[in-house]
Amino acid sequence: MPPISRGFRSRRRTGLDPSRVPPGQYVTDDFPVLSAGPTPHTPLDQWSFAVGGAMEAGRSWTWEELLALPAETVTVDIHCVTKWSKLDTRWTGVSVDVLLEETQPWGDYVVAFCDGGYTTNLPLEDVTGGRAWIAYEFDGEPLEPEHGGPVRLLVPHLYFWKSAKWVRGLNVTDTDEPGFWETYGYHNRGDPWQEQRYWGD
Amino acid sequence: MAGAAVLGRLTWRVATIRDMREETARAKSLVLDVPDWPGHLAGQHVDVRLTAEDGYQAQRSYSIASAPEARGLELTIERIDDGEVSPYLVDEARPGDRFELRGPIGGYFVWHAGLDGPLGLIAGGSGLVPLMAMLRHRRAAEATNDARLLVSAPRFDDLLYRDELDGARITLTRQAPPGWDGFTRRIDAEMLQAIWPAPGARFYVCGPTPFVEEAARLLVGLGHEPAAVRTERFGPTGG
Numbered sequence: 001m002p003p004i005s006r007g008f009r010s011r012r013r014t015g016l017d018p019s020r021v022p023p024g025q026y027v028t029d030d031f032p033v034l035s036a037g038p039t040p041h042t043p044l045d046q047w048s049f050a051v052g053g054a055m056e057a058g059r060s061w062t063w064e065e066l067l068a069l070p071a072e073t074v075t076v077d078i079h080c081v082t083k084w085s086k087l088d089t090r091w092t093g094v095s096v097d098v099l100l101e102e103t104q105p106w107g108d109y110v111v112a113f114c115d116g117g118y119t120t121n122l123p124l125e126d127v128t129g130g131r132a133w134i135a136y137e138f139d140g141e142p143l144e145p146e147h148g149g150p151v152r153l154l155v156p157h158l159y160f161w162k163s164a165k166w167v168r169g170l171n172v173t174d175t176d177e178p179g180f181w182e183t184y185g186y187h188n189r190g191d192p193w194q195e196q197r198y199w200g201d
Numbered sequence: 202m203a204g205a206a207v208l209g210r211l212t213w214r215v216a217t218i219r220d221m222r223e224e225t226a227r228a229k230s231l232v233l234d235v236p237d238w239p240g241h242l243a244g245q246h247v248d249v250r251l252t253a254e255d256g257y258q259a260q261r262s263y264s265i266a267s268a269p270e271a272r273g274l275e276l277t278i279e280r281i282d283d284g285e286v287s288p289y290l291v292d293e294a295r296p297g298d299r300f301e302l303r304g305p306i307g308g309y310f311v312w313h314a315g316l317d318g319p320l321g322l323i324a325g326g327s328g329l330v331p332l333m334a335m336l337r338h339r340r341a342a343e344a345t346n347d348a349r350l351l352v353s354a355p356r357f358d359d360l361l362y363r364d365e366l367d368g369a370r371i372t373l374t375r376q377a378p379p380g381w382d383g384f385t386r387r388i389d390a391e392m393l394q395a396i397w398p399a400p401g402a403r404f405y406v407c408g409p410t411p412f413v414e415e416a417a418r419l420l421v422g423l424g425h426e427p428a429a430v431r432t433e434r435f436g437p438t439g440g
Binding site: 003004005006007008009010012024034036037039040082146181183199200201 | 210248253254283284298300309410420427432434
C-alpha cells in the first residue's frame with residue numbers, strides 16, 4: 001500500500017473520458033516543448049528526407065517532392081513521458097506507408113535520424129499499417145521549429161519522444177539499435193498504455 | 202557510478218520528508234530520507250507519486266537539487282498555482298510526511314567532476330535547480346575547472362539559493378533592488394559574450410521553454426558548438 005498523502009486531493013479536470021488518458025498521465029491544453037539541445041534550422045532548399053538501410057531500394061525527397069506526396073490529416077491523442085497528454089491534436093503529413101512503398105524493406109526495425117543528431121528506434125510494425133506519419137502541419141499551420149518543424153515523425157500510439165523532431169530520414173535495420181533516449185534509461189518501446197517509461201518498466 | 206545510477210528497473214520507494222526549507226515565497230526545498238537510494242548524478246530528476254485517501258494518484262517529475270555527496274536527497278519545488286502536485290508539496294506537506302518516489306532519471310543532462318573543461322550554466326527561474334546540483338557536486342568534489350553561472354529571474358526575491366550565488370552573474374528582468382550592480386535585462390548576445398568570450402565550455406541550460414530556446418539560439422549564434430549545449434526545459438504544465 002502506498003502511503004496516503006494527508007490532504008492531497010485530485011485537481012484533475014472533470015469530464016474527461018478516462019479511457020483516453022493512460023496511467024500516470026494528466027491532460028493539458030498547452031503544448032510543452034522538450035528537447036536535449038538547440039533547435040536546428042535547416043533551410044528548406046537544403047532539406048531532404050531519405051529512407052534507406054535494410055531495403056531493396058532507398059529513396060529520398062526534396063521539400064517540394066515531399067509536399068507533392070499524398071497527404072493525410074489525422075486527429076490523435078499524444079502522450080509525453082514527462083506525464084502530459086494532449087487530446088485531439090490535428091496533424092497533416094505523409095503516411096510512412098507511402099514513404100516505404102516500392103522500397104521492399106527486409107529489416108524489422110527502423111532508426112529515425114534527425115537534424116541535431118537525435119535518433120530514436122522503433123519496430124517497423126510500429127511505423128507501418130497507418131500508425132505513423134511524417135508531419136509538417138500542426139492544427140492547420142506549418143509545424144514550428146520548436147515543435148520539430150519543418151517535419152517531425154508522428155507515432156501517436158507510443159510516448160512522444162518516439163515522434164522525433166526535425167526528422168530527416170528512416171534507416172531500416174535488421175537488428176534493434178537503441179536511439180538517444182533509449183540509451184539514457186528510457187524504455188525501448190514506450191507504450192503509454194503499459195506505462196513503459198523507463199528501462200525495466 | 203554513471204551507469205549504475207540508471208541501470209535496472211526503477212522501483213517506487215517511500216520517501217520521508219526530513220526537513221523543509223523555504224527558498225522563496227513560492228518555492229521550498231524538501232530534504233528526503235529515501236531508504237536504499239541508489240545514488241544519482243548532478244542534473245538528474247525523479248518522479249514523485251502522491252496518493253489521495255480515495256486512491257487517486259498523480260505523478261510529476263522534479264529535478265534533484267542536492268549533490269550526490271549530500272546526506273539526504275533534496276528536491277526544490279516551486280508552486281504552480283493551478284497545478285496538482287506542487288501546491289500540495291509546497292503548502293501542505295510537513296516533515297514526517299511520506300510519498301512515493303522513483304529515480305534517478307535522465308542520463309544526458311548530467312555533469313560530474315570527471316568531465317574536464319569549463320562549465321557554462323545558464324538558468325531561467327527554477328531552472329536553477331539541476332544546475333545547483335552540479336555546482337554543489339563540483340564544490341564537494343573540489344573540482345577546479347572554470348565554472349560560470351548566469352541566472353535570470355524577474356526580481357531579487359524570486360532567486361533560489363541566494364546564499365549560494367556568490368560569484369554568479371545575475372540578471373533581474375523586472376525589478377532590481379536599489380544599488381543593484383548586476384544585469385537588469387533579458388539575456389542577450391552581449392551578456393553571454395561577456396561571460397563566455399570564447400567557445401570551449403560545456404553548457405547546461407535549464408528554464409522555461411522561451412528562455413531555453415533563446416539562450417541556446419544565442420550560444421550557437423556566438424559560435425558555440427550545438428553539441429556542447431545541453432538543454433532541459435519546463436513550463437507551466439510542470440504541475
